[in-house]
Amino acid sequence: MCVKYLGCVLLACFPGLLHAQSATRLCSAPGLNGGYWVPEQDTYNHKAKLTYSCDNGRKPAVEGWWAKSTCEDGTWSPKPQCIDENACLPPSIPNAIYTVSTNGWYENKTRIRITCDKGYQDKQQDATAQCINGNWTSMPVCEKSVLACGAPPQIPHAVIILQGYQDVFAVDTELQYECEDGYSVDGSVTKTSIYCISGNWTKGPVCSKWDTGLAGSADVETGGRQTTSAGSETQPQGGASRAGTEHDRDSAGSGTSPAVEDSRPATGHDRGSAGSGTRPAGGGASTASSGTERDGRSQYTTVDHCGVRPQVAHGEVVREGRSFLRFQCNSFYTQVGDATVKCHNDGRWSQLPICKAAFCVMDPARFSFLTGLQSEATYLKEGEGKYFSCTSYYEYSYVRCIKGEIYWTPCCTSDYHTHGWCR
Known part of the structure; x- marks a missing residue:
């Protein structure tokens, strides 16, 4: 009597218990054509299990001659099936x-x-x-694939931005690194990328402690920093061809499209000083902070106090305030350093940003096996990749600009490119 009374109390106080019991459905006996099962019942409770086998000439739709199935809220899982013994189960093919x-x-x-x-x-x-x-x-x-890469390199004071773990990275994969707080590349860039080229990763960034020399200065503004760097770092060993073996990168011109004096591909390491900046008349860019700046006291005034506006090669002023100038690099160039420039009380401009070349030059004479190239040099931005038609019909070459160097694949059909056979 007490037990029955307690049950009534529980159902009255917790009606969800009754609902939970009625929410799950029973399973009917499976309709198994050409087979038999145990235990034989008309209905089965939720989570009940049965075992089945098949008649001669047939087999279960799972591995083995005996199979199991479970009642899941009114449905058998997996569904009991007897199939022709000459049929095949799904294959297991990794990757x-x-x-x-x-x-x-x-x-x-x-x-x-x-x-x-x-x-x-x-x-x-x-x-x-x-x-x-x-x-x-x-x-x-x-x-x-012989062109794929394994685990990316570990870089001190940097973390990799990766969605999920993987053992293999396809050719042309781009991975981005971000420097830890207080560290940067070239004093400004905090994010940079590496690429999988011919089975090897390109050289990664070096994240160094960044000391601006302006500690405690409340007036220093930041802004306009970009994250793409076109340097002259050593390229990895691998099968991808590289445009040119001489280190003869040409000096880059200014404007929205880069100008070069000759059409050789910019693939070497003796470039001109692209974006090195020009010191203005009446006061150059300051390269060291004064003692008062190090003490944390602001030493800036209005820009008119410094006179002639400073010039940045391959860059231009995009915003001017009463107490600052903000620069932006032209297309095909990437910025290094603070975009905001201020005027010191002593008539000197603060450190100017540098606009570094961030493009590759394709010489039509060197890439004569490609069609569709302009008669003059063709430019690719840093990180940009394109498919070009080859002189042989129905074949293509994938060309990409990585850290100032041009890499390309041999001429292959689109199917070979898709499956990674183009080497």
Whole structure:
């Protein structure tokens, strides 16, 4: 009597218990064509299990001659099925995708075609499999592409910006690093990228402690910093060709399109001083902070006090305030240093930003195997990549500008590019 009374109290106080019990549905006996199961019942409770097998000439739609299924809220999972013994179950092909059958199995003589994941390629260029008498023939294998890269390098005082873990990175993958707080590249850039080229990562950034020399100055403004750097760092070993072996990068001109004096590709390391800045008449850019600045006291005044406006090669003033000038680099150039310039009380301008070249030059004479190039030099921005048609029909080359160097693939068909076979 007490037990019954307690049950009534629980149901009255917690009606959700009654709802939870009635929410799950029972399963009816499976409609198994060509098979049998145990235990044999008309209905089964939620989470109940049964075991089934199939008659001669048929087999379960799972591995093994005996299979199990569980009642999940009125539905059997997996669904008990007896299929023809010559049919095939779904194949297991690591690092690949293929068309999935809607009924969970494949009829005899069915042929499937697989596609390898990014960073992998078909071994021996075999991308198909066929079901023959219950077995798959010529099972494809997806192996790591020779052009793919492994784990990216660890860089001191920097973290990698990556969505999820992965072992293999496809060719041309871009990964971005961000320097820790208080560290930067070239005193301004906090984010930079590396690229997977021919199985190797390009050189990563060096994140160094940044000391502006203006500690405590309340008037210093920041702004306009960009994160792309076109340096002359050593390129990785690998199979991708590089435009030119001589270090003869030309001096870059100003304006929205870079100008060069000759059309050789800008791939070397003896460039002109692109964006080095011109010291203005009546006061140059300050290179060291005064003692009073280090003490944290503001030493800035209105820009008129410094007279002639300073000039930044390949850059221009995009905003002018009473107490500051703000510069912006032209197209094809990237900014290094603070974009905001102020006037010191002693008539000197604060440190000017530098506009560094961030482009590659393609000489049509050197790339004569490509069609569609202009008669004059063709420019690619830093990090930009394009497909160019080759002189041979239906073939293409992928060309990309990375840290001032031009990399390209041999001429291949679009299918070879897709599967990473173009080497």
